[in-house]
Amino acid sequence: MNLTLKIWRQKNANDKGKMVDYQVSDISPDMSFLEMLDVLNEQLINKGEEPVAFDHDCREGICGMCSLYINGEAHGPDRGVTTCQLHMRMFKDGDTIFIEPFRAKAFPVIKDLVVDRSAFDRIQHAGGFISVNTSGNTIDANAIPVNKHDADDAFSAATCIGCGACVASCKNSSAMLFVGAKVSQFALLPQGQVEATDRVMNMVKQMDEEGFGNCTNTGACEVECPKGISLENIARMNSEYLKASLKG
Numbered sequence: 116m117n118l119t120l121k122i123w124r125q126k127n128a129n130d131k132g133k134m135v136d137y138q139v140s141d142i143s144p145d146m147s148f149l150e151m152l153d154v155l156n157e158q159l160i161n162k163g164e165e166p167v168a169f170d171h172d173c174r175e176g177i178c179g180m181c182s183l184y185i186n187g188e189a190h191g192p193d194r195g196v197t198t199c200q201l202h203m204r205m206f207k208d209g210d211t212i213f214i215e216p217f218r219a220k221a222f223p224v225i226k227d228l229v230v231d232r233s234a235f236d237r238i239q240h241a242g243g244f245i246s247v248n249t250s251g252n253t254i255d256a257n258a259i260p261v262n263k264h265d266a267d268d269a270f271s272a273a274t275c276i277g278c279g280a281c282v283a284s285c286k287n288s289s290a291m292l293f294v295g296a297k298v299s300q301f302a303l304l305p306q307g308q309v310e311a312t313d314r315v316m317n318m319v320k321q322m323d324e325e326g327f328g329n330c331t332n333t334g335a336c337e338v339e340c341p342k343g344i345s346l347e348n349i350a351r352m353n354s355e356y357l358k359a360s361l362k363g
Contacts, residue, residue, distance in 0.1 A: 116142040116203060119211040120155065122167055128223045134213075144204035148191060149174060149181060151203055152214075168227035174199040176341065179278030183228055184215040189280035189339040197278060197341045217283035220326040221290070234325040235277045235293060241321035242314035243297040245306050265303045272299035274342045281336035281344070287328030292336040294322050295348035302355050312359040319356055 117140045125132030139155050146154075149171055156166035170180045181198040185191035191201040206212060214228065222230040261269075275296035282290050298315050301307025307314070330349055337346050 116140075116144060116206070116208045116210075118142060118151075118206065118209070121211060121213045122228070123215045124167070124227055125216075125224050127226060132224070142203055144202065146203045147174070147199055148183070148185070148201040148203065149199050168225075168229050170229045171199060176200045177276065179276035179341075182217050182230070182232070182278050182280065182283070184217055184283055186213050189217065189283040190278075190341055194338075195341060195343060197276075200341075217279050219279075219282045219288035221288065222279060222282065230279075232277070232279050234327070235279065235290070237325065238290070238294060238318055238321045239277075239297065242310070242317040243301075245301060245310060247306065259305050261304060268347075269300050269303040272296040272303070272344065272348050275300075275340075275344050276342060278341060280339045280341060282327065284335040284339040285328065285330075286333060286335070287331060289330045289336070290322050290325070290327040291330040291349045291352065292340065292344055292346070294318050295350075295352035296344050298352045298355055299348040302351060311355065312362055315352060315355040316359050319352075 117138070120137040120139060121134045122137060123132060124135045137155055137159075139151065139158070142151050142154065149169070152167060152169055159166050169183065172178045172180045174181070176197045176199060179197060183190065183198045185198070185201070190196060190198045192205050193201050216222075216224050216228045216230045217232075221234040222232055225231050273296075275293060277293060279293070281292035282288050298318060301314060302311060332346075334346060337344065
């Protein structure tokens with residue numbers, strides 16, 4: 116496959132940045148998208164040019180670091196996959212591919228296609244945990260009965276990898292699907308009830324302070340989410356927030 120790549124190049128957060136055209140050839144349809152970028156970078160390095168900076172780690176769809184906006188879609192044209200799981204067979208010979216970073220006020224560009232998503236970490240630190248003393252106080256896993264339906268929903272919410280596709284896909288750059296998932300995974304379990312009020316209040320407050328927009332129920336976040344996180348988690352977070360607000 117021979118392809119034209121239009122890639123966003125930006126030296127740092129203060130640089131204006133621009134789209135730059137590159138040509139790549141002999142790309143196998145069985146390559147992953149990141150492997151294709153590796154080929155491009157090898158060519159650039161051999162020519163003495165600056166390689167394209169992009170984020171990646173596990174390349175197994177687990178860590179969520181490979182967040183790229185490809186042809187106007189978070190993680191590209193496939194569904195239920197991260198960019199590292201996207202294969203070049205989703206494209207055709209001669210295609211022009213636009214590659215950009217995730218764009219949101221709360222995700223400032225570090226360099227080229229790499230953005231700072233530490234806002235998600237700060238939201239997690241605000242309340243995405245349970246305070247349980249497990250030092251010498253462990254109990255049997257079956258000691259606290261959990262409804263099967265609740266357990267399944269909690270596990271589904273916990274599959275969120277925090278890649279930021281929901282933010283990149285939202286016209287408001289909202290993080291409510293992410294926060295909803297992190298609130299839901301504890302709201303559905305008895306272990307999460309002790310800090311339930313503080314958790315949702317603190318996480319929503321931090322989300323707003325980071326500069327994320329609000330949800331207007333467009334649904335693009337669920338469509339583009341590589342783990343299929345449901346919009347029901349946003350509804351659950353709103354319910355938890357209302358209950359916490361009434362408690363004062």
